[in-house]
Amino acid sequence: MHNKTPLYLLVFISYIFVGIISNSFLVIGDYPASIWPPAGIALGAIFLLGLRVIPLIFVAAFITNFVHFDSTTLYLSFDDVFKTALIAFGVSAQAILGYWLINRINASAIALLNLKSSLQLMLIGGPLSCIVGAAIGTLTLFSFDVINANLVLTTFVNWWAGDAMGVMIFTPLLLVAFLPEQGSRRLQVLLPGLLVYTVISLLFYFQLENIKAKTRQDIETKSQILQLSVQQQIQKIKSNIGLLEAYYESSDYVNYLEFMNFTDKQLHFSQEIAAIEWIPKVNLAERSKRENELHQIGFQEFSFKEHDGQGNLVNAATRDVYFPVLFVNPVQGNEAALGFDLASNSTRAAALNLAARTKKPVLTQPLNLVQQQDSSLSVLYIVPIFTGQPKVTLKGYVLGVLHLPKLVDTILAPLELSGFNIRLLDVADNLAAKVLYQDEHYRSTEPVFHFKIPFGQRVWAVNLYQAEGQGLQESWLNQYMVQLVGLLFVWLLITFLLLLTGTNLQISDQVYKQTEKLRLEKQKSDKANKIKSEFLANMSHEIRTPINGIKGLHYLVLQQTDMRKVKEYIHQAENAVDVLLKVLNDILDFSKIEAGKLQLEYSEVYFTALFSQLETLVRTELNNKDITLLIHYPKISPLSMFTDKIRLKQVLLNLLNNAIKFTEPDGKIELTMVQLDNKQLRFSVKDNGIGIADLAQKQLFDAFTQADNSTSRKYGGTGLGLSICKHLVELMGGKIGFVSELNVGSEFYFTLPQGEFSTDEAPKTQHEFNIDEVSLGQFRILVAEDNPLNQKVISAILINKGCTPDIAENGLEALEMLAQRKYDLVLMDIQMPLLDGLATTEQIRLNPQFKNLPVIGLSANAMDSDVVNALAVGMNDYVVKPLDPNKLFKAILKYV
Incomplete structure (x- = not known):
């Protein structure tokens, strides 16, 4: 039995190797190349090795996809293993379906000998069967949230097209390479097919790498612009709030109107700042005074407030120091913030204390503002205000409210970042990063670019992501269509080569079979001719030997006067004649058998x-x-x-x-x-x-x-x-x-x-005909015979029995003699000049006078057809030459 272990190993290694190489054609996760060769390897392997290779294909598919997932994710979970196994199952099921359908429709299609069988194999094993693998794979990715609903159809079509093209190109190549009796066809199909495929794939690969390089350059450029824009916006925030800081530190007192006039300009030029607030340090003794000041300028319901246990705003409890929001610009939309004591909130209080202690601006963690109606987050940029030199006495804080979505929009507005998603993180604490902002289409993948920037004693991280279904789609689609056209050319080339070489193979096979048939026929003919030549030589010997004996004995008879010796020689001559007749009878019997007339x-x-x-x-x-x-x-x-x-x-x-x-x-x-x-x-x-x-x-x-x-x-x-x-x-x-x-x-x-048989005794054997008792003296017999020797022999035989016959040398002479004399019987030779025996007999039967005249045919022609022809023209009997006197006398005595 032929050892197929090397072929099993080759299939296994080829599947994994080609699969990993093919995965290099992925652009940025979403867009595969337009061919997946392992699908063709899987189907071809089943035709070559049978269904026993399915476990090997499953393992190879699992490893190939496992390696791919490992290269695109940070870690592998049980879900990754399970979804990889499901995809490998789809690969195996797809190959089994293709194998079953092709065997059921046309099992001989794998020979790829004509256009019909080639197309059946490619189209049934490709576009039809590959629906299974694409469907299972796509549903698996969707079920495990690898792709969203928008990409299901695109992923399915890409998967199906890649598998189908892989089967249509690589399954025929694999079968031609390893099926027996392909001969020179292997090189004629494999070399051009693989060469053109390799060239097209390399062109696509290098073009793809060029696109990736341009994409990386574009991402890097946009990322640098983004980083610069973020830094500029943060610096702008610092500068604007810093101006207010300087204003307060240089003034003994800033009233409400002065605050509003100064901050109006800042808000006008810094739209990223949602609001600016003044938070003075207020002792318990000054609380009423501060509240009255606000009442006098029109805020009648102003009071120091804080959140109760249910999150409702209530009057602030009595304590030594307050840090209320005394002024806010703009007022509209921020009414709820007026009077809110920041020290009443632990997060805000911690930021205030840090700013006072370090005497530096502080940025808070992301917060839900008191005045904010939605769930979006904001941060507070807090700058401490001190009096005196050096800064020893805390006067209060100026604060900029940064609404994060508005801040990001302000940063991105001048940039062209379509196709990308932004994610802003606070990574200052040792705990997990806090999300400040992320696009609604964000998905958990590796960022294409990220950077960190310090801000208010915290650290922000900015991550840039490729948007799902966006970005390089147009470039990829163009290249995908170019490669698809190239692969269709490869497929058409392989189909043409299969048709051409298959036709040549069939012609060569037919020529070989016909040549072999002719060779065998020639051998058979040569053998038959040799046998017949040997037979003819043998017949020459077999015929000449008795004739030679007869001639020799004839000579001895002529020289002998002793009648005893004469009879002995004649008896020996008769034996030689019997031998000669035996040879002739064998030849005649064989001729009858060959002609089917026996x-x-x-x-x-x-x-x-x-x-x-x-x-x-x-x-x-x-x-x-x-x-x-x-x-x-x-x-x-x-x-x-x-x-x-x-x-x-x-x-x-x-x-x-x-x-x-x-x-x-x-x-x-x-x-x-x-x-x-x-x-x-x-x-x-x-x-x-x-x-x-x-x-x-x-x-x-x-x-x-x-x-x-x-x-x-x-x-x-x-x-x-x-x-x-x-x-x-x-x-x-x-x-x-x-x-x-x-x-x-x-x-x-x-x-x-056995046929019918009898249990009775055999009837008594009738008395054998005795030639010595025959007497023909009373009969007149006409002998029609043209050969002089035969005339003498027949005459001598009849004279010996008392009958002297009349002799006619041809048919015309026989008719004349019949017209002149009455005869009891005619012995008619068949082959005579002028008028042969058959024609003569026909003439005799036309005359009513000779209606009952017995006519016995004499001829050396011993075929059944000769006898039939003789009887058909009216002869009564037929005796074959050389004449046996016994048979001749029996025939005569039947009719006279």
């Missing part, structure tokens, strides 16, 4: 008679080699079967002759017939002869072949016998086979359907 004639075959005839036919050969023949068959039932008697005898005789031929003298042959359980009869011929080598057994039933070339030389034969036997057995509905061991012997067997 017809069976079914009849009841009795086994006793069949086996007796077979033994008689081979007895001479058995005696010549002292071979014992044992015949075994049921003597009770069945006694017969229904089949073609002649063909059954032909098969058995062929097998017996082969057994005799290949069995050494004093050997043994067994002929056996048994009845099987499935109404089949099994015939077998077993010998203890030379056997058959293993290599020769496979082709033994092929036409024109024998066990080896030397066999035909030593034992003779056409090489057609067993092939004919096989076809005959199959034609009769049976099967033939054999078992053999070299130098031990062979057993040939075949089965045939």
